[in-house]
Amino acid sequence: MSCRKDPLSPSSGPLAATPASGTTTLCSLSDPRLCDMLAFMCPQDRAFLDDLRARGVTVTTFDRLYFEDPYYDGTQWTTRHFEAGGTTSGTDINMLMGTDAGENAATLYHEGIHTGQPSTMRWRDKEYQAYIAEDQWRISHGLPPSDPSFRTHDSTGRPVTDTAAIGRFVDREYPGVTSTAASGGPPEQVIGRTSSGDTIVQRNDGTIYTRPPRAGDSYAGPQISEPPGGRPIPTDQLRCP
Numbered sequence: 001m002s003c004r005k006d007p008l009s010p011s012s013g014p015l016a017a018t019p020a021s022g023t024t025t026l027c028s029l030s031d032p033r034l035c036d037m038l039a040f041m042c043p044q045d046r047a048f049l050d051d052l053r054a055r056g057v058t059v060t061t062f063d064r065l066y067f068e069d070p071y072y073d074g075t076q077w078t079t080r081h082f083e084a085g086g087t088t089s090g091t092d093i094n095m096l097m098g099t100d101a102g103e104n105a106a107t108l109y110h111e112g113i114h115t116g117q118p119s120t121m122r123w124r125d126k127e128y129q130a131y132i133a134e135d136q137w138r139i140s141h142g143l144p145p146s147d148p149s150f151r152t153h154d155s156t157g158r159p160v161t162d163t164a165a166i167g168r169f170v171d172r173e174y175p176g177v178t179s180t181a182a183s184g185g186p187p188e189q190v191i192g193r194t195s196s197g198d199t200i201v202q203r204n205d206g207t208i209y210t211r212p213p214r215a216g217d218s219y220a221g222p223q224i225s226e227p228p229g230g231r232p233i234p235t236d237q238l239r240c241p
């Protein structure tokens with residue numbers, strides 16, 4: 001299972017300020033967009049980048065990452081498309097590298113949070129934590145929220161992360177991570193289906209059972225990547241210039 005991050009739709013916020021280019025005309029790294037991303041992050045995120053390297057985190061960049069998640073529509077199992085901005089498995093990050101330095105940096109930050117989370121955490125809890133951390137990082141870097149609902153303001157007008165809105169977003173968008181328990185207890189997670197089409201569910205205590213499928217049941221499908229192997233970033237390049 002991999003953690004994911006939704007990409008920002010280009011129309012969902014004002015364009016981020018990008019660092020002035022022109023003063024530095026040469027990028028000595030493997031991808032000029034990496035130079036722009038690091039210029040955006042540094043020096044503020046120096047410790048974050050140092051920690052990624054110290055923990056052996058790998059970063060591979062892609063043009064597109066998506067999933068076709070199995071989904072029960074109430075009548076049959078079909079699929080639901082999920083366009084991702086990044087994914088993390090263990091300490092290996094896959095991320096989109098686009099043209100917006102701030103958005104690239106936000107994706108790296110979100111996925112970097114995932115690389116430090118214990119494997120025992122529930123997927124929904126991993127996403128709640130990563131989105132909250134990402135939005136606080138966005139506030140500190142003057143970026144708009146990745147989803148407009150994630151941001152509110154305090155009484156003095158300063159931007160504040162709306163953690164409840166993030167919870168609703170993750171529950172709605174991530175496949176099967178928050179399935180209502182028939183017993184009324186804590187939420188469960190849909191993790192698959194049987195050959196006969198029953199839904200496989202994991203209770204909050206980790207035990208597993210099957211039940212007839214309900215409309216909206218979904219679970220993670222395979223990751224589809226373009227280009228297939230991506231472009232690995234040499235780890236030593238993940239540092240402040």
Ligand SMILES: [Zn+2]
Binds near residue numbers: 003005114127
């Ligand atoms: Zn995530």
